[in-house]
Amino acid sequence: MGNDTPLGLSSRRDFVRTAIASAGLLAAGGVRVLGAPRPPPAGARNPLNIPPLASSTSPLRAASAVVPLGGGKTSSALAYNGFFPGPTIRASRGGSADIMLTNGLSEGTTIHWHGMIVPEVADGHPKYLVAPGAGYRYQFPIVQRACLNWYHPHPHMMTGEQVNLGLAGAFIVNDAEEAALGLPSGAYEVPLIIRDANFDKSGNLIYNPKTTGFVGQIFLVNGTLDPYLNVDTALYRFRVLNGSNARIYRLALDSGAPFILIGNDGGFLETPVQLDQIELGPAERLDLLVDFRNLPVGTKVMLKCLNAGWNLLEFDVTRQASVAGQIPATLPPISKLSNPVTTRFFSFEGMSKINGLRYDINRIDFQVPFGQTERWRFTTNGNAPHPVHVHGASFQVQSRSGGRGTVFPWERGWKDSVLLQDFETVEVLIRFDGYRGLYLIHCHKLEHEDMGMMSNFEVV
Ligand code: C2O
Ligand code: CU
Numbered sequence: 178m179g180n181d182t183p184l185g186l187s188s189r190r191d192f193v194r195t196a197i198a199s200a201g202l203l204a205a206g207g208v209r210v211l212g213a214p215r216p217p218p219a220g221a222r223n224p225l226n227i228p229p230l231a232s233s234t235s236p237l238r239a240a241s242a243v244v245p246l247g248g249g250k251t252s253s254a255l256a257y258n259g260f261f262p263g264p265t266i267r268a269s270r271g272g273s274a275d276i277m278l279t280n281g282l283s284e285g286t287t288i289h290w291h292g293m294i295v296p297e298v299a300d301g302h303p304k305y306l307v308a309p310g311a312g313y314r315y316q317f318p319i320v321q322r323a324c325l326n327w328y329h330p331h332p333h334m335m336t337g338e339q340v341n342l343g344l345a346g347a348f349i350v351n352d353a354e355e356a357a358l359g360l361p362s363g364a365y366e367v368p369l370i371i372r373d374a375n376f377d378k379s380g381n382l383i384y385n386p387k388t389t390g391f392v393g394q395i396f397l398v399n400g401t402l403d404p405y406l407n408v409d410t411a412l413y414r415f416r417v418l419n420g421s422n423a424r425i426y427r428l429a430l431d432s433g434a435p436f437i438l439i440g441n442d443g444g445f446l447e448t449p450v451q452l453d454q455i456e457l458g459p460a461e462r463l464d465l466l467v468d469f470r471n472l473p474v475g476t477k478v479m480l481k482c483l484n485a486g487w488n489l490l491e492f493d494v495t496r497q498a499s500v501a502g503q504i505p506a507t508l509p510p511i512s513k514l515s516n517p518v519t520t521r522f523f524s525f526e527g528m529s530k531i532n533g534l535r536y537d538i539n540r541i542d543f544q545v546p547f548g549q550t551e552r553w554r555f556t557t558n559g560n561a562p563h564p565v566h567v568h569g570a571s572f573q574v575q576s577r578s579g580g581r582g583t584v585f586p587w588e589r590g591w592k593d594s595v596l597l598q599d600f601e602t603v604e605v606l607i608r609f610d611g612y613r614g615l616y617l618i619h620c621h622k623l624e625h626e627d628m629g630m631m632s633n634f635e636v637v
Pocket of ligand 2: 625
């Protein structure tokens with residue numbers, strides 16, 4: 178799929194132009210371009226793309242490619258193995274990952290395994306930049322409980338661009354506790370990577386960020402424009418990732434039916450919870466059950482974003498299911514962190530600083546003792562939302578004061594990313610008991626991250 182030869186490019190504009198030319202899409206004079214968007218006939222939607230599966234030992238090659246968006250449209254993109262989004266990696270707790278990255282881009286890159294607890298050398302820190310043409314072997318044991326994680330580049334000041342142009346994929350960890358729940362699986366378990374995007378006049382993805390964060394005018398689910406999904410009269414499990422650089426979604430079903438939320442960033446919640454709406458910031462994940470069991474064939478249900486007024490994904494109930502599935506009554510227990518020995522303060526300032534400091538790749542801002550439970554307090558002096566993300570450990574959100582003033586049901590359990598709005602103070606408990614070494618805390622509004630709202634720390 179697509180073109181994945183290295184192109185030796187020098188700028189984003191060159192990248193787009195070269196990708197078009199190399200795909201043979203640019204006619205003489207550079208005017209007429211195949212694949213340029215044409216307005217779809219009213220009501221026409223495209224089948225939802227399901228990324229191919231990969232194992233945790235399959236290699237990944239990052240390179241430019243031409244990718245389908247649905248409805249016959251294509252775009253130049255940066256893609257893993259030519260796929261947009263990248264392959265969905267599935268691995269089991271107790272197994273291991275051994276993933277060879279080849280960099281076919283014209284600039285350096287790394288892969289960060291967002292949500293995975295991995296050694297420093299496998300964490301994709303910008304210090305471990307992989308040069309164009311070079312490779313890097315990411316090796317780590319899969320130690321955490323079942324959850325949806327994701328992988329994306331993390332190069333110094335170029336993360337926003339590389340992610341926005343297409344480099345991201347899901348990484349699902351399975352375990353025995355999860356298997357015992359008998360959740361919907363196979364065709365009844367569907368990843369949904371939701372993001373926004375902008376396209377140039379030729380219909381190719383462009384990265385045109387603002388300092389306040391990239392705002393895309395168009396939404397994509399699994400890389401598909403205006404998607405639909407044919408569903409059976411069954412219970413479905415959706416593994417949802419907000420893969421946007423900066424956008425916040427408020428998800429709801431137009432049928433008024435609730436979601437049954439069973440998990441988030443760090444795996445299962447303690448109990449399923451029914452919710453009419455869920456707010457999802459950049460990098461946050463959801464494990465959602467949606468119940469189509471009692472709907473007549475022919476019913477259509479729309480997954481909406483109430484913030485943007487977008488009709489993200491249409492579910493078309495087309496077939497009677499033979500096995501309808503069951504909502505689990507209980508979920509695996511969570512051990513609660515408690516008794517923090519110290520409190521650390523993180524002020525997310527302006528658009529580029531934490532505690533008055535702009536990111537310096539060579540400066541280590543603080544040290545955290547291994548295995549010690551700490552309280553981390555996140556505040557901001559403005560320019561929020563700041564989706565705060567920590568590498569190297571998951572945390573448990575304790576409180577939010579000011580602003581929205583509550584911890585939402587989708588913020589219970591284990592998290593690695595939490596939304597901080599203006600006037601809010603969010604407190605979490607965290608303990609690094611995976612590895613010693615160099616990790617990051619940063620704003621996952623990728624434009625803020627790239628401008629310096631990031632900090633190195635060392636687990637010692
Ligand atoms: Cu998903 Cu440090 O990032
Ligand atoms: Cu921010």
